[in-house]
Amino acid sequence: MRILLVEDDAEVARFVKKGLQEAGHTVEHAANGRDGLFLAASEGFDVLVLDRMLPGGVDGVRLVETLRGQGNRCPVLFLSALTAVDERVKGLKAGGDDYLTKPFAFAELLARVEALGRRPSAEVPTTRLKVADLELDLLSRTVTRAGRKIEVQPREFRLLEHLMRHAGQVVTRTMLLEKVWDYHFDPQTNVIDVHVSRLRHKLDKGFDRPLIHTVRNAGYMIRAQA
Amino acid sequence: MRILLVEDDAEVARFVKKGLQEAGHTVEHAANGRDGLFLAASEGFDVLVLDRMLPGGVDGVRLVETLRGQGNRCPVLFLSALTAVDERVKGLKAGGDDYLTKPFAFAELLARVEALGRRPSAEVPTTRLKVADLELDLLSRTVTRAGRKIEVQPREFRLLEHLMRHAGQVVTRTMLLEKVWDYHFDPQTNVIDVHVSRLRHKLDKGFDRPLIHTVRNAGYMIRAQA
DNA sequence: CCTCCACCAGCAGGATCCGCATGGGTGTTC
DNA sequence: GAACACCCATGCGGATCCTGCTGGTGGAGG
Structure with missing residues (x-):
């Protein structure tokens, strides 16, 4: 399971990350709300674990509200030292799915994270993929970036779909x-290069930030940051 | 929102039921696990609120396990006096989605219940259409009848999709x-006839009951019966 | 500086797909 | 029963679209 942990306390972060990894999950870590929001918006995670209070302008609640505003429904678990009922209610109302107060037992955190990851899109087939401002709608077979529709050929569509299903990888x-x-088998030609090129031409043309990145001697990767 | 409350303590039950109703939800109440299981299995609820311990053979965990075994994914919130981490983990692992310990603040219960109800299949777009033994999968762009895959051209697919979205009409x-x-405008040709014909050829060939029916002087209709 | 890898523009073959026309069948009407 | 309207099926031709390869260029890495 791909989990994003947004936590500024390095000690807690290390502890949680280690534990989740030992349970067999993939964990990305962000130390502040801004980075967390960016990652959450640009890559596909199964669960978000957010510290309720974060340094910088973007705290946990703010982060969730922004995500939800973008239509992102990724399940969110809040982690917080604020134990007051009002705080919990606030977190849940903002769009959080669970709220755990510090100190907590790791076993419970794990159980709750897995409970969150278990439910959401398990069974609900994903109908649209999103990476940054790029969206791919499986149903209408439509690609849009920043709201503008982009025409794509069948093979290009499959290629893009596969890249987006592995965004960040x-x-x-x-x-x-x-x-x-x-x-x-290996066709001994550069078919892939050609199609990636064509895709780039259509997707990244006219935008500052390219989404498709070359990884020399390895392959390609799609994600927001450079 | 339709909520099922399974709680043996009459006092707590009354309190919770009243509060949820005041928040605008519909609440059914069962006082033991057996009745609760029956209701949960036979009616469609948005959220289940279960006491962890219940009189009779069926306790909360057992109830959830049974439901999950039946493929029922209805979100479950446990309510319990058992505060030990082990107990919580057990409840979540059994398939619960949240775990709240007594005593609790009603505001938090409400927030958590609503968080659970908010998430599930709200807005799940239809991904497959079905008419009799004919199925059309929008995602894979696949048509099958009686389990056998049928190759269809793009325009035929659109035609069939439109017919199936208005099945019986x-x-x-x-x-x-x-x-x-x-x-x-009217192309003054028989384009439609041709495509309907081709579709018929592919769909109804080799089957007793045709699905595509001609309605003279009107149009076409797809449905099971003759 | 050299080498390798990746990029991109152009090209041409191919395949798919689509729509039309024709001729035949069936139901309807007088 | 004849004439008509509507609908069905098949074959064909055309056009578009798509795709994969080639070959030269640019750039990163060593």
């Missing part, structure tokens, strides 16, 4: 050949 | 021209 050429081309 | 040629061909 490197996708190797071999994987692409297997999954997008159904090739189980 | 007559679809006029004009509607089809508008919605499937984006024509806003």
Whole structure:
């Protein structure tokens, strides 16, 4: 399970991250709200674990409200030293799904995180993928960036879908050949390069931040940051 | 929101039920696990609020396990006097979604219940259409009848989708021209007939009961019966 | 500086797909 | 029963669209 932990206390962060990883999950960590929001918005996580209070302008509640405003429904667990009922209610009302107060037992955190991850899109097939301001709608077979529709060919669509399903991760050429081309051998050509190029042309043209990144000697990766 | 409350303590039950109702929800109450399980299994609730310990053979955890075993994914909030971490973990692991210990503030219960109800299948777009043994999967763009895959061309797919979205209703040629061909005039040809014919050929061939029916002087209709 | 890797523009083959026309069938009406 | 209207099926031609390859260029890394 891919989990994003936003926590400024380094000690707590280390502890939680380690524990979740030992339970077999992938954990990304952000130390402040701004970075957390950015990551949460640009990559697909199964669960968000947020400290209620964070340094900088963006605290936990603010972060969730922003996400929800963007249509992001990723389940959120708040972690907080604020134990007052009012605080908890505030967190949940803002769009949080659970609220755990410090100090907490790690076993309970784990159980709650897994409970959150268990429910959401388990069974509900994803119908739209999102990376930063790029959206791909599986139903209408439509691609939009910053609200502007982008025409894409079938193969390009499959390619993009595969990249977006692994946003933030490197996708190797071999994987692409297997999954997008159904090739189980090396065609000895640069088919992939060509299609990636075409996709780039359509997606990143006219935008400052490119989304498709080359990982030399490895493959490609799609994500927001450079 | 439809909520099922399973709680043996009459006093707590009354208190919770009243509060939830005042918040605008519909509440059913069961005083023991057996009745609760029966209700939960037979009616559709948005959220279940379960006492962790219940009289009779069926306690809260048992109830959830049974439901989950039946494929029921209705969100569950446990209410319990057992505060030990182990107990909470047990409840969550059994398939619970949240765990609140008594005594609790009603405001928090309400917030948590609403958080649970907020998340589930709210707004799940239809991803597959079904008419008799004919299925159309919008995501994979796949058509199957009686389990056997049927290859369909893009335009045929759009045509079939439109017919199935209006299953049991007559679809006029004009509607089809508008919605499937984006024509806003009469092309004076039999384009539609041709495509319907092709679709019939693929769908109804080899099956006793045809699904696509002609409505003379009106249009077409898809449905199971003759 | 050299080498390798990746990028991109252009090209041409191919395949798919689509719409039309025709001829035949069936139901309806007089 | 004949004429008509509506609908069905098949084959064909065309056009678009898509795709993959080639080959030269640019840039990163060593």
